[in-house]
Amino acid sequence: MNERHAPGYSTLQITLHWVIAALVAFQLLFGEGMTNVREAAEEGATSSGVDFAASIGHYWFGIAILALVLVRLGVRLTQGVPPHPVAAPTWMGWAAKLVHWAFYLMLVAMPVLGLLTVYVSDEFGDIHKLGKPVFLALIAVHVLAALYHQFIKKDGALRRILVPAR
Numbered sequence: 001m002n003e004r005h006a007p008g009y010s011t012l013q014i015t016l017h018w019v020i021a022a023l024v025a026f027q028l029l030f031g032e033g034m035t036n037v038r039e040a041a042e043e044g045a046t047s048s049g050v051d052f053a054a055s056i057g058h059y060w061f062g063i064a065i066l067a068l069v070l071v072r073l074g075v076r077l078t079q080g081v082p083p084h085p086v087a088a089p090t091w092m093g094w095a096a097k098l099v100h101w102a103f104y105l106m107l108v109a110m111p112v113l114g115l116l117t118v119y120v121s122d123e124f125g126d127i128h129k130l131g132k133p134v135f136l137a138l139i140a141v142h143v144l145a146a147l148y149h150q151f152i153k154k155d156g157a158l159r160r161i162l163v164p165a166r
């Protein structure tokens with residue numbers, strides 16, 4: 001897919017990156033609250049206040065992620081993204097692309113599967129839960145890559161997602 005190349009990420013793109021990252025962290029850390037509330041409801045038991053609060057947060061933060069990622073993809077299409085740092089070997093550029101697109105896929109698929117679990121069938125919950133280790137693996141690779149760029153390549157890749165270029 002041909003991409004528009006921009007000199008760097010914009011303030012809006014950087015804001016969306018970190019707001020979405022924070023919301024995803026909440027979803028992964030406290031998602032079990034949602035599972036606990038649903039299990040308690042099935043057994044006719046009352047769930048704890050903490051689990052209940054986590055489940056409300058899970059529902060609305062999840063929907064916010066879906067809305068924000070759609071905005072983010074729209075912005076990506078119109079503003080473009082900077083090319084992968086040139087000094088890196090090509091396979092790393094491809095690996096970065098693969099991880100970024102896998103993130104976008106997960107950021108859309110997870111909220112959709114969550115909504116299907118609530119409104120269509122519990123069976124989607126099993127697939128939704130499988131998304132947790134996938135997300136964790138992607139984040140691990142992504143963060144290791146960012147640290148590699150920062151401390152070994154020293155090519156300013158991390159700075160691009162912290163300081164707007166325009």
Ligand code: HEM
Binds near residue numbers: 058
């Ligand atoms: C990117 C967004 C999301 C992420 C990363 C995410 C992640 C998670 C995680 C980690 C769990 C707990 C899995 C476990 O107990 O092992 C979970 C459970 C659950 N989530 Fe999400 N979630 C997201 C969005 C949503 C949305 C938008 C909804 C619904 C509107 C939703 C509904 C549920 C439900 C119903 C469960 C319980 C599943 C079950 O008990 O079978 N999630 N989610």
Ligand code: HEM
Binds near residue numbers: 024081104146
């Ligand atoms: C759940 C957490 C995160 C998600 C879902 C996520 C997702 C993404 C995505 C999709 C991109 C590609 C943007 C594009 O060009 O379209 C990106 C870029 C980037 N992210 Fe993350 N990210 C997360 C956390 C982090 C963390 C914790 C760090 C730093 C340690 C980080 C550092 C970066 C950097 C440096 C880039 C720019 C890459 C480049 O210039 O080619 N991200 N992130």
